[in-house]
Amino acid sequence: MRVAVLGSVNLDLVARVAHLPRPGETVGEATLARHPGGKGANQALAARRLGAEVQLLAAVGADGAADEALALLRADGVALDWLQVAQATPTGIALIAVDAAGENQIVVAPGANATLALPEPAAFAGCDALIGVLEAPVPTVAAAVRAFPGFVALNLAPALPVSADVVARADLIIVNETELAAQGQALLDRAGLTALTLGAAGAELWQGGTRIADCTPPHVPVVDTVGAGDTFVAAITVALVAGLVPAAALRFACAASALAVTREGAQPSLPWRAEVDALVARTDW
Ligand code: RIB
Numbered sequence: 001m002r003v004a005v006l007g008s009v010n011l012d013l014v015a016r017v018a019h020l021p022r023p024g025e026t027v028g029e030a031t032l033a034r035h036p037g038g039k040g041a042n043q044a045l046a047a048r049r050l051g052a053e054v055q056l057l058a059a060v061g062a063d064g065a066a067d068e069a070l071a072l073l074r075a076d077g078v079a080l081d082w083l084q085v086a087q088a089t090p091t092g093i094a095l096i097a098v099d100a101a102g103e104n105q106i107v108v109a110p111g112a113n114a115t116l117a118l119p120e121p122a123a124f125a126g127c128d129a130l131i132g133v134l135e136a137p138v139p140t141v142a143a144a145v146r147a148f149p150g151f152v153a154l155n156l157a158p159a160l161p162v163s164a165d166v167v168a169r170a171d172l173i174i175v176n177e178t179e180l181a182a183q184g185q186a187l188l189d190r191a192g193l194t195a196l197t198l199g200a201a202g203a204e205l206w207q208g209g210t211r212i213a214d215c216t217p218p219h220v221p222v223v224d225t226v227g228a229g230d231t232f233v234a235a236i237t238v239a240l241v242a243g244l245v246p247a248a249a250l251r252f253a254c255a256a257s258a259l260a261v262t263r264e265g266a267q268p269s270l271p272w273r274a275e276v277d278a279l280v281a282r283t284d285w
Contacts, residue, residue, distance in 0.1 A: 001241055002053040003234075004127040006144050007040015008113040008135030009058045010092040011065040012226070012266055021100045027097075036069045038096055039112070040158060042227050044078050046270045047131070047236035050256065057123055057144075058136070059084040059116040065091035066164060068111075072267045082123040086112040092135075101230035102222035102261060110135065118143045129153060129241045134160045140169045142166045153237040156183060157229065168192075172240060174233045193246065195253070197232055199225075202254055205246050213247040215254040218285035220262050228268035233255040235276065255279040 015030035036045075042055040056078050060066035069091055073080060090111040098104045116136045124130065124144075125145050129151040132141040139158055145152050145166050154170040156162060157180035167173065174195045180187060187194055187204040196204045200222070205213040212214065235256035239249035256276045263269035 001051070001126045001129070001130060001238065002055070003044075003047045003129045003237065003241070004017050004055045004057055004148075005040050005044040005047065005131045005133075005243070006057045006116075006119075006125050006136055006141055007043060007131070007133040008038035008092055008108075008110065009033075009041045009056075009060050009066070009069050010038035010108060010113070010135075011069040012037035012094045012096050013028040014096045014098060014265065015228070016098050018100055018127045020097050020103065020105050022104055030097075032266065034068060035268055036072045037096075037227070037266035038069065038092055039135045039155065039230050041073060041130075042230035042266045042270065043068065043131050043133060043155070043234045044258070045073055045076060045267050046227075046231045046260075047238055048073075048076050048078050049270050049272045049274045050235055050238045051266075052238050052278065053079070055079045055082065055123065055127060057082050057087055057116075057119050059112040061085070062113045063091055065093065082119045084116060084119075084235040086115045089115055093206045096226060098226065099226050102225050104226050104227070105222070108135065113137075116140050118147075122265065124148055126267075129237055131155065131237055133233070134158055134162070135160060138162060145169055151237070151241050152216050153233065154239075155229075159183070172237060176229060195232070195250070197229060198258075203232065203250060205250050207246075213250045215250045216285070217246075217254040217258040218279065218282070220258050224259075224264045224269060225261050227269050228260040230259040230266070231260040231270055242250075252280055
């Protein structure tokens with residue numbers, strides 16, 4: 001299976017704090033870490049670790065942050081042949097605070113991500129699936145969705161307006177509760193599949209206004225939820241394109257994202273196929 005991911009690359013600057021700051025509050029005694037991130041890059045690496053060949057279509061700056069942000073993609077063999085390098089715009093940076101319970105707040109300075117142009121058709125050649133995420137410019141994602149002939153998964157994150165024809169074209173849309181509220185409940189009435197993620201409560205799959213599957217994830221120790229949603233997006237796409245029925249694909253994605261929350265960082269936390277298969281096979285959840 002070959003997957004194209006059109007999305008963002010960020011360097012995540014992650015402060016672990018006792019509690020997340022309220023407006024106007026300064027929280028001290030944080031520890032700081034730097035991790036590769038960005039929703040597109042995270043989804044690309046997750047799909048790769050789950051067994052797909054992956055082409056990442058994204059933009060970075062001509063700077064050291066790009067080298068840090070791309071390190072794990074390179075190490076795990078995500079193809080970067082069509083990476084766009086903006087000469088005058090820095091690589092995207094995400095400022096992330098993670099509290100003791102693993103909850104997070106994220107502020108993104110998109111930098112080069114905002115310059116991403118629609119790649120040539122050759123960039124999508126041979127790909128069975130396209131994953132698009134809205135940290136790339138919405139017009140670029142929309143143009144790719146309209147042009148792509150194969151399976152289209154669209155992650156409407158962050159919550160931004162998207163044309164109705166693009167929503168209708170997607171075979172699979174993935175949203176969390178905030179993103180669903182922004183798009184409207186009618187999203188669940190689409191002819192295509194819509195996956196709704198519910199955090200620790202799991203996820204649901206909807207089609208034509210009917211909830212066709214749901215999944216309660218296994219109980220796991222939560223260390224850091226950053227990247228769990230991206231893991232879910234990649235996993236359910238890989239599973240559906242591989243031919244799993246919707247309920248099985250949802251269980252696979254719930255298992256993958258449950259593993260991701262047990263480890264720190266976005267990309268360092270992304271699970272490998274064997275771990276996910278082992279968790280899916282367990283009968284105690
Ligand atoms: O979904 C998690 C990602 O959101 C982080 O890696 C951060 O870069 C932001 O884009």
